[in-house]
Amino acid sequence: MHATLPLLQMTTFPALSRGKINTLQVNLGYLCNQTCLHCHVDAGPRRTEIMDRATIDVILAYLAAQQISTLDLTGGAPEMNPHFKFLVEQASALGVRIIDRCNLTILEEDGYADMAEFLALHKVEVVASLPCYLSDNVDAQRGKGVFSSSIDALQRLNKLGYGMDDSDLMLRLVYNPQGASLPPPQAELEIAYKRELQLRFGIAFNQLFTITNMPIKRFGSTLISQGKFASYMQLLKEVYSEDNLAGVMCHSLISVDWQGYVYDCDFNQMLNLPIKAEHGQAAHLSDLMQQDISGRSIIVMDHCYGCTAGQGSSCGGALD
Numbered sequence: 001m002h003a004t005l006p007l008l009q010m011t012t013f014p015a016l017s018r019g020k021i022n023t024l025q026v027n028l029g030y031l032c033n034q035t036c037l038h039c040h041v042d043a044g045p046r047r048t049e050i051m052d053r054a055t056i057d058v059i060l061a062y063l064a065a066q067q068i069s070t071l072d073l074t075g076g077a078p079e080m081n082p083h084f085k086f087l088v089e090q091a092s093a094l095g096v097r098i099i100d101r102c103n104l105t106i107l108e109e110d111g112y113a114d115m116a117e118f119l120a121l122h123k124v125e126v127v128a129s130l131p132c133y134l135s136d137n138v139d140a141q142r143g144k145g146v147f148s149s150s151i152d153a154l155q156r157l158n159k160l161g162y163g164m165d166d167s168d169l170m171l172r173l174v175y176n177p178q179g180a181s182l183p184p185p186q187a188e189l190e191i192a193y194k195r196e197l198q199l200r201f202g203i204a205f206n207q208l209f210t211i212t213n214m215p216i217k218r219f220g221s222t223l224i225s226q227g228k229f230a231s232y233m234q235l236l237k238e239v240y241s242e243d244n245l246a247g248v249m250c251h252s253l254i255s256v257d258w259q260g261y262v263y264d265c266d267f268n269q270m271l272n273l274p275i276k277a278e279h280g281q282a283a284h285l286s287d288l289m290q291q292d293i294s295g296r297s298i299i300v301m302d303h304c305y306g307c308t309a310g311q312g313s314s315c316g317g318a319l320d
Contacts, residue, residue: 004220005271007229008302014242016250016298018264023253025072025266025315026051026059028081030258033106047076051258056083058260058286060090065289072099072253072315074266077106079115092122099125101174101315104153105146116153120160125170127209127315128154131178133196154203163205171205174317176213180223180232182239182310183210186318209317212236212306217270236305244312247319250298260285264298266315267306273299 030047063071071091078084078100091098100119107116119126128150135147154171158164163171173193177183190208197203213219215232223229254275255263262283263269274282275293312319 001218002221002224004216004224004229004303005301007224007233008215008271011300011302011304013300013302013304014245016245016248016300016304018294018296018298019251020294021066021252021254022068023070023072023249024059024063024068025074025253025255027074027255027257027266027269028076028078028084028087030076031080032076032103033080033109049258050081051083051260053083053086055258055260055285056087058284059087059256060094062285062289063091063094063096068096070097070099072101074101077103079106079112085118088118088122088124092124097125098122099127102126102128104128104130104150107153107156108149116156116160120157120162120169123169125172126157126162127172127174128157129176130154130173131176133193133200151201151203154197154205155201158202158204163203165204170207172207172209172317173205175208175210180213180226180228180235182212182235183313183318185311186210207317209315210311210313211315211317212309212313214267214303214306216267216303233302233305236309237302239310240305240308241310241312241320242308244308244319247312247314248304248307249314249316253315254293256285262288267303268299271301271303273301275299 029050031050032044032047062068075081079102088098106112130150157171160169161167162169175183175189183189186208189210193208194205197205215223215229220229223232250265253265255266255269257263257269262275262285263273264275277283277287307313
């Protein structure tokens, strides 16, 4: 895989500083049942990095100590962590809002037959990857048969109440472009998604998030192989919007890797750019248990243009 960090370090991106932390985004491991072309984590079935129970306990202690309002669970497929259910149960007991970034197909895999019902029981918000409402496009990006399995999972979630008007079970879908382009306007694409998924499959959902592909890890390496890295970066910079700076997720979020080390965002995690502790070493979440880190500088590089290009991009979709 081509390294992208050396191509991102020389940057003119403006300085950023952290605000109050309200979201703890936790990567439970890089193990996944899929291998997607756009994946900035380089997750897949052969990855062995998985958060252990001791680190899960640190996560729960930090949630309580810092009174964090939102726990955002990512992977890989976060549900494949053997302690996933324990973490959800304990965080739910703390009154924390829980988000599961689900690839949908995991809900149809052997060994996860009760996962959808478990998520509904604990009112976990599902943010589900579905890069298109057409099968050929999805299978090309995420693997053969993924679209059909994703539709089955969405219909199952709908039956449980997810995405329905009379339910408080939230279902949001995520769109990523297939190549080196920006997402279309989120509001317009959401209308198309809702229309087509309802007409074709009777599927309902609450909201669509459009997320720009980041020029790092697997997607960044593919850009380099295709000779498109420089032109993609130029595109991101040409449509940079200063108005998006106030809404970038790193102002109010920190990202934790499978070992418990802390980063400004999930993308910095994948580039191995940790937040530093007092003596210059990588900060572990246990180091920050009683610390207020608001006001600290955020590590920025050229990939940050991906969050501020066009309509903006964050884990919560477009910024404007």
